[in-house]
Amino acid sequence: MKKQILYILLLVSTISFAQKPMVKAEIDTINIRIGEQFKLKISIDETQNVIIPKLKLKGLEVIDSTKTDTVKNSLIRKYILTGFDSGAFYIPQQQIFVKNQAFLTDSLLVNVATIAIDTTKVKKFPIKSIKSEPYVFDDFRIYIYILLAALAIIGFWIYWFVIRKKKEELEEDTYSALPPYEEAIFKLNELDEKLLWQNNKVKEYYSELTEIVRGYIERELKVPALEKTTDEVLDMLKEFKNAETILTSEDTITKLRDLLREADLVKFAKSKPLALEIEEDRKDAQDIVSDLKPKPIIEEDDELE
Numbered sequence: 001m002k003k004q005i006l007y008i009l010l011l012v013s014t015i016s017f018a019q020k021p022m023v024k025a026e027i028d029t030i031n032i033r034i035g036e037q038f039k040l041k042i043s044i045d046e047t048q049n050v051i052i053p054k055l056k057l058k059g060l061e062v063i064d065s066t067k068t069d070t071v072k073n074s075l076i077r078k079y080i081l082t083g084f085d086s087g088a089f090y091i092p093q094q095q096i097f098v099k100n101q102a103f104l105t106d107s108l109l110v111n112v113a114t115i116a117i118d119t120t121k122v123k124k125f126p127i128k129s130i131k132s133e134p135y136v137f138d139d140f141r142i143y144i145y146i147l148l149a150a151l152a153i154i155g156f157w158i159y160w161f162v163i164r165k166k167k168e169e170l171e172e173d174t175y176s177a178l179p180p181y182e183e184a185i186f187k188l189n190e191l192d193e194k195l196l197w198q199n200n201k202v203k204e205y206y207s208e209l210t211e212i213v214r215g216y217i218e219r220e221l222k223v224p225a226l227e228k229t230t231d232e233v234l235d236m237l238k239e240f241k242n243a244e245t246i247l248t249s250e251d252t253i254t255k256l257r258d259l260l261r262e263a264d265l266v267k268f269a270k271s272k273p274l275a276l277e278i279e280e281d282r283k284d285a286q287d288i289v290s291d292l293k294p295k296p297i298i299e300e301d302d303e304l305e
Contacts, residue, residue: 022046023096025105033115037063037082042105044075044096051097052077059089060110083112180219184289187212188282197278205278206263209285213259216289221246230260237292245295252291255284 024043032038044050047070055062063080070076083089091108178186191212196205214233217225221240225233234257240246241253259281265271273281 022098023094023103023105025091025094025108027091027108027110030109031111031113032083033113034084034086035082037080038110040079040081040091040108042077042079042094042096044098044103045073046098047073047075049099050075053095053097055079055094056092057081057089058092059083059085059087059112060091081110083110086112086114088112180216181289183219184212184216185286187215188286188289192282197275202272202278203266206266206281209282210260210263213256213285213288217292220292221294230257230264233260247293247295248291252288256288256292259284259288 022045024045026041026043028039040055042052044052050068052068052075055065060081060083063082065080066078068075068077081091088109088111091110093104093107096103096105188209191205191208194205194208196202196208211226214225217223217233217237223236225236228236234253237246237248237253237256241248241250262271262273262277262281266273
């Protein structure tokens with residue numbers, strides 16, 4: 001009887017040890033080199049009410065995984081793993097739930113080895129120089145602005161000291177080449193073309209008008225009329241008139257007096273003459289230039305003849 005009981009116990013024990021485990025973890029290799037990949041397969045001997053949590057790893061990384069497949073009443077899920085540090089790493093036990101009951105897989109050891117490099121066979125190359133980036137507009141913007149500013153300054157200096165000065169010299173040469181009367185008439189016509197008083201620039205108009213008349217007197221009579229005041233010019237002409245060194249009428253001197261004083265009122269007292277008065281002053285200026293002449297010098301030989 002005792003022997004029969006012993007046989008039964010041995011048979012039950014053998015059957016229990018021979019039973020297939022509920023969950024199982026397998027790897028296709030236990031030795032890899034850094035960066036190499038290997039496969040992990042987890043099998044569950046059940047297809048209903050199975051929960052596979054996220055894989056927990058230490059020192060290894062998951063590259064990819066497949067969906068859970070059903071094969072012969074079992075669930076199989078595969079992973080592709082790798083390691084980037086050398087050493088021995090465990091894939092720890094993974095907890096899987098089957099019908100609300102927890103099962104653990106076995107832990108697995110993986111050795112990650114470094115790659116041996118034979119430095120004597122490695123071809124050596126010279127160190128390449130740093131490659132410069134391609135140039136863009138912003139790299140030259142500040143230099144372009146500086147160049148444009150320099151060109152503008154140079155252009156201004158050329159205009160101011162060369163072209164403008166040459167133009168003034170040409171104008172002065174043109175005026176100086178004309179006799180005093182022709183120069184005065186020429187400038188009066190230029191003044192008319194500017195339309196100064198017609199554009200409310202009465203002060204500028206009278207300044208130029210009297211400057212033309214004074215300039216004519218200065219050149220024709222060879223006296224500094226431009227530097228003298230109105231009264232000084234009038235007194236000087238009266239003296240010339242009394243000394244009979246100029247040929248002019250009292251009416252011309254009166255017109256000159258009225259013109260110069262009107263100009264002083266406009267320039268210093270802000271007087272605003274009417275259009276008819278301005279036109280009359282313009283006419284008087286031309287009459288003064290036409291009538292005021294130095295007395296011709298008669299040579300003694302001419303008198304004897």
